[in-house]
Amino acid sequence: MANGNAPKPAPRFYFRGNSMASGGYLTRLDGKPITLDPNVMTVHGESSLPTIGGVSHSVVDAPHLPFAPWITYGRCETRATGITAPDGTNTTTIYSTVAGVRVKTRPSPEDKVPNVKEIALQATAITLSVKSVHPLQGQPQFFLAQQPQVQALALQIIPLQGDPVTLSFQLTFDQPLMNGYTLDRFESEFVNDRKFFDHYSPGCRGVAPKFGCKPPRNSSGYILTSIVNGFKLGDKFYPGNEFVQPGFGKITFGTLLADGGSRRVTLVETHFGSDPAGSSSHGGADSNGVYGN
Numbered sequence: 001m002a003n004g005n006a007p008k009p010a011p012r013f014y015f016r017g018n019s020m021a022s023g024g025y026l027t028r029l030d031g032k033p034i035t036l037d038p039n040v041m042t043v044h045g046e047s048s049l050p051t052i053g054g055v056s057h058s059v060v061d062a063p064h065l066p067f068a069p070w071i072t073y074g075r076c077e078t079r080a081t082g083i084t085a086p087d088g089t090n091t092t093t094i095y096s097t098v099a100g101v102r103v104k105t106r107p108s109p110e111d112k113v114p115n116v117k118e119i120a121l122q123a124t125a126i127t128l129s130v131k132s133v134h135p136l137q138g139q140p141q142f143f144l145a146q147q148p149q150v151q152a153l154a155l156q157i158i159p160l161q162g163d164p165v166t167l168s169f170q171l172t173f174d175q176p177l178m179n180g181y182t183l184d185r186f187e188s189e190f191v192n193d194r195k196f197f198d199h200y201s202p203g204c205r206g207v208a209p210k211f212g213c214k215p216p217r218n219s220s221g222y223i224l225t226s227i228v229n230g231f232k233l234g235d236k237f238y239p240g241n242e243f244v245q246p247g248f249g250k251i252t253f254g255t256l257l258a259d260g261g262s263r264r265v266t267l268v269e270t271h272f273g274s275d276p277a278g279s280s281s282h283g284g285a286d287s288n289g290v291y292g293n
Contacts, residue, residue, distance in 0.1 A: 021045025024280030045076025053082025107247030262288030
């Protein structure tokens with residue numbers, strides 16, 4: 001006979017951690033649109049956990065780059081680990097790194113950037129590591145397991161005549177949602193603490209935030225914000241996490257999608273126009289998981 005007083009077993013945890021080192025593709029070249037070919041790999045360095053957790057590790061020493069010389073990068077490495085502790089706590093750690101990133105395009109006459117041959121975003125290395133801790137009770141906590149690295153991240157402008165001009169980026173990282181705050185705690189301080197609201201509301205995308213209200217969410221229920229709240233380019237400081245360069249396009253730093261049980265971070269992303277046009281992404285981590293019966 002079954003014992004009706006027996007304690008219920010702990011709910012099972014389903015791991016879902018993922019990591020991506022680098023990827024990108026063109027959408028137009030020499031005036032002609034480019035359609036993605038399912039047989040051509042555009043992403044290198046991927047690790048993904050099965051629902052049971054474990055260790056996933058990938059190294060690509062010399063990736064095949066179908067969109068060179070416009071999108072190039074070197075060695076890619078990713079790792080995802082999912083571990084259950086004796087007390088039932090589940091920890092996911094995500095790591096990605098890529099060396100020698102360079103994304104470039106050519107200004108068109110419509111960009112009105114005279115005497116410029118090419119503009120490129122480059123970095124010697126881009127590294128991201130994220131950790132999530134899911135207790136048996138309560139919301140999970142998420143952390144930057146180490147300070148993100150964007151070594152020698154710079155914008156290089158190559159003129160038709162003369163020497164290249166290289167402007168270095170320095171990013172400022174600051175986001176409670178990746179420093180141990182649960183979503184409930186973040187929303188509580190966002191609603192009730194004016195200083196906290198004034199500091200972090202400018203980074204929230206969507207409907208303009210109002211003090212006393214929770215941060216806006218998109219149609220899928222995610223807060224869209226960033227782990228970067230400002231950066232220097234050369235000697236000039238810019239608030240926020242986006243930079244638009246005429247003749248190149250838009251560069252976005254530290255994109256963060258957050259809800260109560262997950263965080264997805266992309267360290268550097270580009271959407272570049274003129275000809276060629278395309279997109280690239282470097283340093284990605286998706287740390288999450290759910291409890292089930």
